[in-house]
Amino acid sequence: MPRLGIDCKRFAFLKAIPLGLIGLLGALVLSWSGHLMAQTTDPLLDFSPVMPPQGEKNKLPQPVVSWLVRPDAAQYCEQVKDQDGFGVWQEGCAYWSKSKPSCTIVTTGKTTHSQMGHLFILCMRAGEDT
DSSP: OOOOOOOGGGGGGGGGSOHHHHHHHHHHHHHHHHHHHHHTOOTTOOOSOOOOOOGGGOSSSSOEEEEEEOTTHHHHGGGOSSOSEEEEETTEEEEEETTTTEEEEEEOSSOOHHHHHHHHHHHHTTTOOO
16 A cells, blocks of 8 residues: 655644644634625525425415516515515515415515525415414
8 A cells, every 4th residue: 555655844834833823723714714704695595494384384275386586576566466465585575366376476686595485485374474
């Protein structure tokens, strides 16, 4: 089996740095990178688990679902005349009709799977909390 040769001269400078200082520097780098990631998080990227709606909680059984893209998504739903209700989730909304049963999900041009999932569940439950 071949042996890996490590040139110890290349890492000789590590002998001069106390082990505690290396640990402290590592902790600072990790906390700084975590802080940086927290600042650049997109609010639409919500990867928290979503529980599928249970049958008895669905107010719209097997609705026909449509998807509409509008720049004013969050405001659009309240202007629709033929609806039984609507709900807003972040930058999107959904409105529904129980008699048809149908549901329309409205998002801006930029959305995520998570956003679509939340709006779909909002439709299925006709806006009622879980």
